[in-house]
Amino acid sequence: MNLLNDFIHRPFPLPSKKYIMRQTWRNLLFLHWPIPLEKLRPYIPSALQVDTFNGSAWLGIILFVIEGIYPLGLSSVSLTPSFPEINVRTYVTCNGKPGIYFMSIDVENWASLKIAKNWYHLPYHSAEISFRKEGQTFHCHSIRKGNESAPISFMGKYVPVSEVYCPKEGTLDHWLTERYCMYSSKKGVNIFCGDIHHRPWPLQKAEVEVVKNTLFTPYQFDLSEVTPIAHFSTGVDSLIWNIKKVQF
Template structure:
């Protein structure tokens, strides 16, 4: 994808960058939304991240995008959360179908216009209709799964298993507190993302979003187990995550999809 790399002991370091300009990492959206396509809340989020092989990542991204890097490394994320109050445009939230558990595997991308985004390799969801709708309308790789979430005064847990018999899934246990946590530069790179890249009907598009500034509290990983990353086409991480984050949640708005220029 135009990036030269050399292997080092702790991961991969970029030696060439094909992008002339890449937008800054900002805690608030760098651009407004001209229209609101849909709204939702992301709640009780747990983020786990590992360094990833950029060659593996590049092969899994849609045309017109390339891996995004922080200090020469790119990452894979495993994110657990509750989706609530899904609504179309400025209309009311959808009852029942608008709230569900989700577990996703995501990569980090940039395009020829310099926009940073995420690319979802899988999105496991415990409501079938949203799965079918998102696949049909946006070409996103949603999968129907059993997801259980439990929140206590001191901890949070998620368990997911796909219903397709593949055995792919993920589990996490974390202790969380009310003590504020300030994200470091890497964690800002991983969470300050204002859109997603995906391919649908042969074209790559960018779906922009906006939400308030993230707030995090301290989290300590108790245990985890996952087969979702290998099912997404990457090697299973052998080490513990380089970052563990917990966020109470944010309201999110998405704008209409923007097609990437042909040949980009």
């Protein structure tokens, strides 16, 4: 089935314009921590409203492999070889439209780092990331470049441990994962929105061992005593539209 024909699950209509690329996302780990709204608020542009579930904001680390980036019209030719990415994100609304706000994105792929950072105004960082699968377990180690004395890093492993399910609307699992646009800002002033489309996430519960995580250090968040909610997904194919400036 064509992805564009599968849209009934979306919370808002598909964009009227053509998407500009397709991406393939695989073997994802979703880690989520509840965080008090007042701690997160200073790091989010004032034009965006921090989204909450049962009164709590949520902070996520999402780790996955981008297996291909395919510009519209070149459906069989990826711009890049496959590469892992690890991002820190939270959830916001703007003009009533829910979406994702990225706080950091670590990659070692040059094209994503340079092109997407400038085009989408996203907070990309250059990093060395190793990713491998042993049996059913996925291992990842990421070290951000630029601070040799105390590098921002993540090391851990994860394995799916349940049957596949699609979360029901109204549940926390659905609220955390079913997001169909991303917001970014240019110097914290102009707000941009980029639409995303994919089929509903096929999720599994996951067991995770986090050996090291300093991705929250730049924000002085200490969530070491909080056990995150962990999900795994084999992945989805996604369509991505160009960004547009949000009008208020």
